[in-house]
Amino acid sequence: MPADRVRCFAALLASTLLILGLSVAPFAAAPAHAVDPRYATLTITEITPSTVTSVGEDEVRVRGRLTNTFDRPISNLQIRLQRGARVATAVALRTSLMAPSTNYSVLSAPLTLEDTLAPGQSTEFELSAPLSAPNGLQIDTTGVYPLQLSASGVPESGGTVQVAQSRTQLPVVSLPANARRAAAFTGAVGDGDSRLGRDGSVAPDTSAPAALTLIWPLAAPPQLAPGILGGGTEPVRLISDQLAGSLAPEGRLGAQLEALEKAADGLDPRVAAGLCVAVDPDLLVTVHGMTLGYEVSSDPANPTSSTKPGTGREAAEAWMAKLRTLAEELCITALPFAQAGLDSLATIGDEHLATTAVTGASDIVDALLGVESLRGVTIPAVGTLSASGRDVLAAHNQQAAVASSAVEPERLTASGRYRSGPVALQTYDLPITAALGAVGTQPVVPSILPSWQQPTLDDESPVSRRQAAVAALAFPMLAVPDTPTDDAADSVTGRSAFVMPPTYWSPTVDDALGLLNAADLLLASGTAEPLGLRELTAQLPAASTDTRLVTPGDVEPLVAQGFPISAADAAAVRENLTLSGALEGSLVKSPNLVATPQSYLAPLREDALRAVATPQSQTLAQTRALRSLRINAVTATLDRMKQSVALLDPGGRYTLASERSPLLLIVRNDLALPVRVRMDIQAPDALNVGDVGVQEIPPMGTRQIQIPTRASTSERATVEISMLTSTGVPLSEPISLSIYSNAYGKPLFWITIVAGVLLVLLTARRLWHRFRGKPDPADEDRPEPDADSLRLASAPYAERVERARENPEAPPQPPAGDRENDV
Structure with a gap:
């Protein structure tokens, strides 16, 4: 048939189907929930069993709810369960949920609903389908199978269409007894599946148990407001009060601990052996601060903005205790x-900052939880590792790390362990x-997951998403071959079942218990063996197969690297780190305060790490905005500290009492710790200013400093005085003084010398004349004393005083020697 006639026939067929109201299967790339127009929603509320084993019944029961979201009634409703091919690769765990119908x-017998659904009306249903029967799911081997629950009906004035669907997956660890399979049992060695039992049951595959290591992350996006000083000197301040709800028993973080608590009581010890809780130290620092009482900032960009009291202190205390x-x-x-x-740490290039992020994190966890945490392995947040990130780990003697399958090894290994340089x-x-x-x-989508692997989850119920998660957890134990081949489609993780949820995931208590119970079942079945993170860390150095570090396909390099910090922001962070380090070096521990210079400024260094936190869902623009906010807030606080x-x-004018009078200055310190400062004084040559060295200024107080000076002139001298910390950081603004002195300089010196010489000469002349018995020529014009004056001069002192009272206009002036004799 010619090609044009084929195309015409296809178009005619499509038109006929459209007229008859029949639905056409969506394209392969269409999402699993592409039902257009939207007629109804199909919600799965229960699947039994969630994991198929040989001890259960040979059927699957699904309960759910169908809701008419159309504007017209829907009648002739039928619901059926459909199965796809067994999942063969990890990628298919997601893509099978997006495949065309x-x-x-494989279709089960339909369940017919008698009721007609009016707009907005819902109906509950329960559907059962045999596992292995021809009219059921026809599952005869273990593995993970995608399931589709679909509903069809007839909208008013229309034909039969698919009105809703929901998808999930079913893990099959073993199969219960089945008459059809029992009839095929021969018992001969090597005949068919050796796991087939006489009753038709299929045993789990325990020939090569997967090594199960389950990481349980506890983390939250940074919540501490930037630019707040520590050591208990300022109230703990958060950017929002969202963490209070998350720490509550019904919140995201509270539910995780509640599930771990419940599971710890009745869980197989082997589950605990393969489980390790990975904690973000920043979360612990934040929650610990909340237990001390905290406030919520009205403007996170402004460290001095108004606040309101936080509401989560009790929740934080209970969570930390748990x-x-x-x-x-x-x-x-x-x-x-x-x-x-x-990668951001590599761009910043600050050794101390990288140490705090990589190796110092364990010290914080140990201090706040009172335990000795596992060290020696790094779990990057983004899930990938670049060459620069690897070099950061190697520089801090971290020789083991965890990364997703974004690697290209020389050959595949069963353990899924490889080596990239020293790591x-x-x-x-x-x-x-x-x-x-x-x-x-x-729900959280890893940022490095390609979009073609992410199904639409908007219409999926919590139960269907939980069921898919349980199936994904079981997949490495059920589907991965013992020895990987060189086929690129095979998983590079081999027979390893290292399970790493997103760090900001949000399982409910039911979700968490469902996952832990599934892990318990897999270990009990023998398809998995626990491998603790401590044992895994000890084994990792033996990895010898080299691999290249690559970016996951269809993922932007910036996304794969966790949105590394820009060069401009990195320069600002380095400047802040240098300044905070210099300020810390000038501060002094006060015996009256708990705070130390290190704890006082530690939050500002930690803010640099919060600024380069790996985003989970933000865009690049949002990430840059948050980084700028934190960097600018720290800059503002450092400027405030300097001021x-x-x-x-x-007042600008200062007068010295004499040429050697000291210059008195008062220094104010509004910081919570004593600070050591020194003066930088620029003065003219006529004013010699001494150096007072390093001075310690008490916290929240003032101190008077005497600066020795020597003025050689009485002329005005302009002095510029600036203050620096002992480590060279300029403080506040310099002041300018106009200094005046009572010193008269060289003219006064020569006048004094001449006056002294004249005094000596005149005294010598008088003595010369007295020794010769001649009156001094200077006394020649004086009259001779009369007899009364001579008598009074030799009279007693009391008589002379009485005479002076009688004649005050001419008081007696007795010689000094006479007064002494009278006394």
Whole structure:
């Protein structure tokens, strides 16, 4: 048939189907929920069993609710369960949920609903389908199978269409007894499946148990407001009060601990052996601050903005107490501080900052939880590792790390462990991470997951998403071959079942218990063996297969690297770090305060790590805006600290009492710790100013400093005085003084010398004349004393005083020697 005639026939067929009201299967790339127009929603409320084993019944029961969201009634409703082909790769765990309906070729018998659904009306239903029967799901081997629950009906004035659908997956660890399979049992060695039992049951595959290591992350986006000083000198301030709700028992973080608590009581000890709780130190620092009482900032960009009291103190106290109890029983390890991106740390290039993020994180966890956390392995937040990030780890003697399957090894290994330079890597499957991130109240999609692997989850119920997560958890134990081949389609993780949820995932208590119970079942079945993170860390250095570090396909490099910080922002962070380090060096520990210079400025260094936190859902523009906010807030606080230590300006004019009078200055310190300062004084040559050295200014107070000076002139001298810390940081604004002195300089010196010489000469002349018995020529014009004056001069002192009272206009002037004799 010619091609044009074929095209015409296809167009005619499509038109006929459209006229008859029949639905056409969506394209392969269409999402699983592409039902257009939208007629109804199909909600799965229960699937039994969630994991198929040989001890259960040979059927699957699904309960759900169908709701008419159309504007007209829908009648002739039928619901059926469909199955797709067994999932063969980890990627198919997500893509099978996006496949066209034609891929779900195995159909169960339909369930017919008698009622007609009016607009907005709902109806409950229960559907059962045999596992292995021809009219059921026809499952005869273990593995993970995609399921589609579909509903068809007839909208008013229309034909039969598919009105709603929902998808999930079903893990099959083993199969119960089945008459059809029992009839095929021969018992001969090597005949068919050796796991087939006489009753038709299929045993689990325990020939090569997967090594199960389950990481349980506890983290939250940074919540501490930037630019707040520590050591208890300022109130703890948060950017919002969202963490209060998250820490509550019904919140995201509270539910995780509640689930771990419940599971710890009745869980198989082997589950606990393979489980390790990975805690973000920044979360612990924040929650600990909340237990001391905290405030919520009205403007996170302004460290001095108004606040309101926080409401989560009690929730924080209960959460921390619960975590400390669990930490005594479970493995605890530290995530990088604030989920700081390793590539950003490499760009900043600050050794101390990288140390705090990578190795110092464990010290914080140990101090706040009172345990000894597991060290030696790094879990990057973004899930990938670049060459620069690897070099950061190597520089801090971190020889083991965890990364997703974004690697290209020389050959595949059963353990999924490889080596990139000096760092050994344990790989994990990103689609499993995505499936676990989809559970809970706030589904999280890993930023490095390609869009073509992410199904639409808007219409999926919590139960369907939980069921898919359980299936993804079971997949490595059920589907991965013992020895990987060189086929690129095979998983690089091999027989490893290293399970790493997104760090900000939000499982409910039911979700968490469902996952832990599934892990318990898999271990009990023998398809998995626990491998603790401590044992895995000890084994990682033995990895010898080299691998290239690559960016996941269809993912922007910036996204794969966790949105590394820009060069301009990195320069601003370095400047802030240098300044805070210099200020810390000038501060002094006060015996009256708990705060130390280190704890006082530690939040500002931690703010640098929060600024490079790996985003989970923000766009690049949002990430840059948050980074600028934190960097600018720290800059503002450092500027405020410099202005908090200042010289009190005496008014611009200062007069010295003498040429050697000291210059008196008052220094104010509004910081919470004593600070050591020195003066930088610029004065003219006529004013010699001494150096007072380093002075210590008390906290929240003032101190008077005497600066020795020597003026050689009485002329006005302009002096510029600036103050610096002992480490050279300029403080406040310099002041300018006009200094005046009572010194008269060289003219006064020569006048004094001449006056002294004249005094000596005149005294010598008088003495010369007295020794010769001649009157001094200067006395020649004086009259001779009369007899009365001579008598009074020799009279007693009392008589002379009485005479002076009688004649006050001519008081007696007795010689000094006479007064002494009278006395």
